[in-house]
Amino acid sequence: MKKASTKWMLFATALISIFLVTMWTLQYRSKDHFKAKQLNTDHSYKLESEKEQPKTTTTPAPLVPHTQPGVRVKTKKEVKPNPVEYYCNFPNSNDIFKMQEGNGQKGWKLKQVQIVIRHGDRAPLNLNVYHKFRTKNRFCNIHSNFYSDTLKLVSNYRNSIMKDQNSQHLPYFAQPLPEGIVCSPGQLTVIGALQHLHNGLMLREAYIRKHKLVDPATQDKFVYVRSTHVRRTFQSAVAFLYGFLPNYHLQDIPITFTMGPTFCEKHCVCPIVKTLEKKVKKTQYQNYLKRQRNNPIIKNISRITGIGDHTGPLMDSLVTGYICKQIPLPCNENGECVELSELNVVMNEQEYLNRVTRLESPARNISLLQIQPFLENITNHMKQVVEDSAAQRKAVLYSGHDLTLAPLIQALGLPEYRWPRLASRLVFELWQATDGMHFVKILFNGVDVTNDTAFCPGKNKPCSYNSFMQFQRDIGKYFGFDSRSSVCKS
Template identity: 30%
Template sequence: MDALTALLLLVHLIPVSVAKNGVSSKSRKRIMPDPVTEPPGMDPLYEALLYCNIPSVAERSMEGHAPHHFKLVSVHVFIRHGDRYPLYVIPKTKRPEIDCTLVANRKPYHPKLEAFVSHMSKGSGASFESPLHSLPLFPNHPLCEMGELTQTGVVQHLQNGQLLRDIYLKKHQLLPSDWSPDQLYLETTGKSRTLQSGLALLYGFLPDFDWKKVYFRHQPSALFCSGSCYCPMRNHYLEKEQRRQYLLRLKNGQLERAYGEMAKVVDIPTKQLRAANPIDSLLCHFCHNLSFPCTGNGCIDMEHFKAIKTHQMEDERERREKKLYLGYALLGAHPILNQTVGRMLRAAEGRSEEVFALYSAHDVTLSPVLSALGLTEARFPRFAARLIFELWQDRDEPREHAVRVLYNGVDVTFHTSFCQDHRRRWPKPMCPLDNLVRFVRRDMLVALGSGSTNYYDACHRKGF
């Protein structure tokens, strides 16, 4: 048994203790270090495995947990696409050989995989917003194309969809059996991996759905900013953040040595190798348990991979300590959070039939939202990560509505900026909707320190 296989077994087979009601006694802390499964200190291989999110045992989650007198009104799901083929190639090396057709006897597998393929084959005439109608509905290349969703990625989201089905449909009856198109809102970027991930989750959630009832809207921006994408100050913060990343990299002697050694292996200048972003390809090798690339000059090895991954972890830690990325995140996440708050308010006031919204997106979508919400301990979005906002109505006081926020099945409501102090004053296991509304429409802009209380001004006025 090699070291990677042993680590896979350690991470995926150690059970998590759960109380009788399905809630871990440390459930709110699971985005924090877990003394049972988490190694002491920074472990780049452990973090890389969490990022891979290899489907294994059925996941326990906290979605849908609420006192019996609360009624679920609507659910808003943000996902990162599933496992994909790399976007970059390491020069002068052979591409990783991964089959992007969907095959029943190949791991990872899901009981609905064949039915998913069959159903997608019937959707070739589906009506989606342009340019989505030109994209394939499932991956189907014997050798994956760049950025293509893999079988692992499909299975990850079939699992997500089935988990949400068990909770929101079977337990809470969020949708009736004769649901209407108006009850769903579906939006994706124009990449095949996000559309296919959204379809896989939707199929797990609503098996054999009626194609005539499903309509995916196209979102041109990875920030899902719709008509509010022009924001000069957001770009200003991003440029400063990229400068910070560059300076941190220059200070890391171990990283530079690793890049130098890898460049010698593939016989190209170090600068060219760095520009090829080798970590993207190496993560693919790692997640699929493939040997790292070799040439006549030697091999890229696990120590090189660990050096780059360790630097990524150090970069994420420094990023949390500085405010540059936070400035970018507050402005970058505001449009989609504002849209979500608007949907919640319309649902709470009975002005909308919509009960389930799905945004199929990227790591660069979820990461700013997590940061803007104040979830500083949350890990970088893994493959098939999910961030969910639940809207609840108190049946005892029907005018009262509350929200829960969950990240990869963990209730992080009381870790958010808008609700971390509220728990002491409100005995309910969720947060008043008003807190989220006030945070999005005022407080997250005030936090920039520019004196702005509206998005347009904040985008044009210097803050911290």
């Protein structure tokens, strides 16, 4: 059974690799910007506005034999992805060999995982740039023959979920598949669903196959899922669960909803946050005046596209809207085009703004107050396991947004200033040592960042469950009060 599971996992990752070769490989570049082209003679997928390009081929990185998940593959030179490619987060079949989830110390037993994800790739929130440059936005239809013929995993996922969907009477909001012929603003794309199928498959290998964390026969009892009340996060959760759980069906695991991005179920209002936000916005605006507004590259992009000179809208319209879809960047009527290298500047400017905002303003104070109820929820789930409660969960999934992960990362004190990329994952692992002590590991996008947190600094030092619990409880004391509630009333 173990060999069959491993073979299935490698087969699935190989299929993903094939899809990436045919759909996402950068097959032609001119002036540093992407040029879309016909993918192959059998399954052409060509935008109406593009010109025929010479056919090229690219060989994907091969699967590395005899390598365990969590062991980094040594290469002659580690290539750091450029900011745009990092943000788009294109799945790679080698990801499973680099991830560090599921690696406890010798003798430790994995007791629980809690996974916080950002939704997968989506359409831009503002489609004006598509309308202006007459860009076709046909990325959200999972029923397209292109996806069915190119990747069996997507086809199997679609067919399985459709059968489950037809057997139930789901409300319009809770449609589980991306199936718009034309994308609406913010709609999950098929690529976005694939990203979380990929995440789910990798974590199935780390937690279910390797550690037997969840028994498929009782997974409905020990798996708990929450999503924000937005369709793209709900659909991302469904895709993740399909990859994560063996023989998953839509009716197996109820998905409950929360109205806010920080999963704050009660006592969410904190008036002092608004006061602090004014100071943060002042810092951000001052840096905008100093840097972004006068940056010649950003000014050039704004002139070509008419989008504006703020990094946020530029990222949404051009990085999410074009690069992450692998379609040509727009050109104006004079033939002037936005270039990939220019968008890397935009991403670097956003990272700089994030860094300065956190270091020179009360941004982390805001994140601590915003996210404390969520952290309390996470620690309560851990507490149920530590106390061996009958209500304990083995796996908890929270499907949210960048506005979920950004304050969570800040509150934990992680030195990560890049904007949370599409389909990001932040994992909280609860382990039990041979002496009965419990420890926490925190991983961001497959990398162990436990010793980068504010409450467990230090290299190669296990982080106790009590340290994490104390950090959450003492957030009020950070402000000189007994509790968050007292801070918010001050």
